[in-house]
Amino acid sequence: MITLLKQEWMKAVKQNRFYIWALLAFIMPIAVLNTLIPAEQQFYAYYYFGGASIIVAIAGSVIAALTFTQEFGYGTIRPLLSRQYSRFEIFISKIVMIIVEYVLVLASAILGTLAGRAIFQMMHGTTGTDIDWQTFFFAQFMDVVMTLFFFAIVLLVSNLAKSSAAAVSIGIVLSVATSVITAITTYLVRFWEPFKWNPFTVQALLSQFNGSKMMNFQLKMYFGADVWVIWLVYIAYLLVIYALTFMIFQRRSV
Amino acid sequence: MSLLELRHVSKSFGSYKALDNVSFNVEPGRIVGLIGPNGAGKSTAMRAMTGLMRFDSGEVIFDEQPVKFSKTKALSKMGNLIEYPSIYPNFTAEDHMKYYAMDSKDPEDIHELMKLTGIDGPNFGKRKAKHFSLGMKQRLGIAIALVRKPKLVILDEPMNGLDPQSVREIRSLIQHLAEKGIAFVISSHLLDELQRLADDVVIINKGKIIRRATMAEFLSEDKAQVKVKTSDNHAMVLAAEAAGWQVKMSEDGEVLITAENGVNAQAVLAKATEANVEVQDIQTGTVNLEDHLMEVLSENSTRA
Numbered sequence: 377m378i379t380l381l382k383q384e385w386m387k388a389v390k391q392n393r394f395y396i397w398a399l400l401a402f403i404m405p406i407a408v409l410n411t412l413i414p415a416e417q418q419f420y421a422y423y424y425f426g427g428a429s430i431i432v433a434i435a436g437s438v439i440a441a442l443t444f445t446q447e448f449g450y451g452t453i454r455p456l457l458s459r460q461y462s463r464f465e466i467f468i469s470k471i472v473m474i475i476v477e478y479v480l481v482l483a484s485a486i487l488g489t490l491a492g493r494a495i496f497q498m499m500h501g502t503t504g505t506d507i508d509w510q511t512f513f514f515a516q517f518m519d520v521v522m523t524l525f526f527f528a529i530v531l532l533v534s535n536l537a538k539s540s541a542a543a544v545s546i547g548i549v550l551s552v553a554t555s556v557i558t559a560i561t562t563y564l565v566r567f568w569e570p571f572k573w574n575p576f577t578v579q580a581l582l583s584q585f586n587g588s589k590m591m592n593f594q595l596k597m598y599f600g601a602d603v604w605v606i607w608l609v610y611i612a613y614l615l616v617i618y619a620l621t622f623m624i625f626q627r628r629s630v
Numbered sequence: 631m632s633l634l635e636l637r638h639v640s641k642s643f644g645s646y647k648a649l650d651n652v653s654f655n656v657e658p659g660r661i662v663g664l665i666g667p668n669g670a671g672k673s674t675a676m677r678a679m680t681g682l683m684r685f686d687s688g689e690v691i692f693d694e695q696p697v698k699f700s701k702t703k704a705l706s707k708m709g710n711l712i713e714y715p716s717i718y719p720n721f722t723a724e725d726h727m728k729y730y731a732m733d734s735k736d737p738e739d740i741h742e743l744m745k746l747t748g749i750d751g752p753n754f755g756k757r758k759a760k761h762f763s764l765g766m767k768q769r770l771g772i773a774i775a776l777v778r779k780p781k782l783v784i785l786d787e788p789m790n791g792l793d794p795q796s797v798r799e800i801r802s803l804i805q806h807l808a809e810k811g812i813a814f815v816i817s818s819h820l821l822d823e824l825q826r827l828a829d830d831v832v833i834i835n836k837g838k839i840i841r842r843a844t845m846a847e848f849l850s851e852d853k854a855q856v857k858v859k860t861s862d863n864h865a866m867v868l869a870a871e872a873a874g875w876q877v878k879m880s881e882d883g884e885v886l887i888t889a890e891n892g893v894n895a896q897a898v899l900a901k902a903t904e905a906n907v908e909v910q911d912i913q914t915g916t917v918n919l920e921d922h923l924m925e926v927l928s929e930n931s932t933r934a
């Protein structure tokens with residue numbers, strides 16, 4: 377397993393150069409916070425890393441989409457699978473590395489934001505640069521947990537399609553068009569109420585979870601169930617989609 | 631116990647039987663040539679041997695373990711290059727070697743192996759694999775197949791895309807490694823390519839194994855042949871057939887008569903005179919290897 381992780385890491389660095397995403401995610405908040413964002417809006421801009429949250433999201437989908445499809449595209453899936461490892465180990469090593477890369481890109485965006493904030497403070501004094509650390513980091517943690525859902529969908533598609541192009545585009549569409557999908561699924565709930573339990577609506581609404589009583593109440597009102605039940609449903613969806621993806625990967629002759 | 635055993639392996643794609651009850655063995659240190667025309671099932675057989683493809687029935691045993699689709703420990707001792715060399719475009723040759731060497735606790739010395747397979751020159755160096763020619767990728771693929779110190783190496787048409795000089799180098803490399811005890815299964819659609827390399831031949835056609843023999847046995851089946859050019863080849867063929875001889879037309883308009891059961895140039899001349907055919911040229915010689923292979927293949931398909 378350690379070997380597989382090392383090999384995935386080598387590909388992440390040498391083949392896919394994911395650090396370019398990390399670099400972009402670091403530089404963008406520094407530039408944006410110090411050129412485009414006025415003092416009174418600084419506080420809000422930290423939550424989307426001065427725009428770099430889009431980079432983080434796209435990086436996540438591209439990394440996830442390429443991890444499997446690339447191996448099919450290059451034909452390296454054969455040497456990958458004709459070794460002593462089980463397909464399960466290979467699958468898990470890839471998922472772990474996707475999450476590691478994502479967290480590193482995210483961490484880089486956070487560092488860039490903090491650096492951008494520090495530079496802004498040096499130039500303008502501390503006006504408008506308040507930050508509620510707990511809320512900020514909780515939001516980032518929630519981001520990772522919610523992104524597991526996107527990864528699941530992207531990986532499912534990439535194992536079905538085997539084509540990098542299809543997987544990358546669906547990944548990007550999904551990661552950028554959350555609001556559209558949520559709008560559509562939420563609209564459909566009107567026609568058939570139990571449809572509110574569809575994975576997209578569950579994920580979208582749960583992603584607003586922040587631990588506050590107010591939010592818990594709103595979630596409970598909408599779903600008619602306690603928040604922990606909604607979490608359980610979310611986790612169950614994750615497990616089902618990952619298991620389905622693995623089954624497709626597991627059965628494939630190459 | 632053989633190093634690799636295929637026992638009655640069958641695989642269909644839809645209604646097409648790509649492998650039909652395929653059985654053969656590979657002994658340690660032997661070079662086995664898997665020979666058959668394009669589409670015969672060579673790559674499919676190799677995918678079955680390496681655990682890459684589910685097959686419908688039969689079994690593959692490698693190093694006393696059944697090769698399974700999901701996990702086979704023994705595969706750490708098998709190297710392969712199936713159909714095309716698979717490379718990571720942004721890796722250098724050395725990156726590839728390091729990457730695949732990680733799989734083994736006791737890999738080959740990477741630099742030694744790179745020298746041995748000829749992927750250490752200035753053409754390689756810091757260059758990324760996406761800039762390699764097919765021949766360079768092919769060599770890299772062979773090096774990858776060797777890096778884990780395998781007991782068995784499976785090479786699918788490894789001479790494809792190589793110039794004659796490289797073919798000679800790869801051939802002597804394989805011979806050198808076989809002397810050290812590594813077994814090989816090497817496929818080709820050209821018998822000629824493996825004639826001086828393989829110890830054993832397995833001939834496959836339309837998914838069926840139609841001949842298993844040592845190369846020496848197979849080559850000794852080489853038959854003498856009488857070639858005649860006549861004023862009326864059609865009449866000559868009819869006359870030869872009437873005499874019960876094995877006969878066919880060559881592409882350049884000669885009548886080829888297999889010399890067996892006492893057939894020789896004199897007998898052919900006599901038969902021509904008898905049939906009122908004027909002989910313009912007559913030669914005796916041996917069947918060329920590819921012709922012999924074609925004969926074996928066509929016997930099989932007329933029987934099937």
Ligand SMILES: Nc1ncnc2c1ncn2[C@@H]1O[C@H](COP(=O)(O)OP(=O)(O)O)[C@@H](O)[C@H]1O
Pocket residue numbers: 643648666667668669670671672673674675
């Ligand atoms: N995945 C597949 N789906 C359908 N047919 C296949 C597949 N793989 C191979 N075949 C067919 O099986 C036969 C044998 O193919 P292959 O093993 O590649 O031949 P060879 O390597 O001897 O040229 C061919 O007719 C080929 O079209």
Ligand SMILES: [Mg+2]
Pocket residue numbers: 672673674713786
């Ligand atoms: Mg082939």
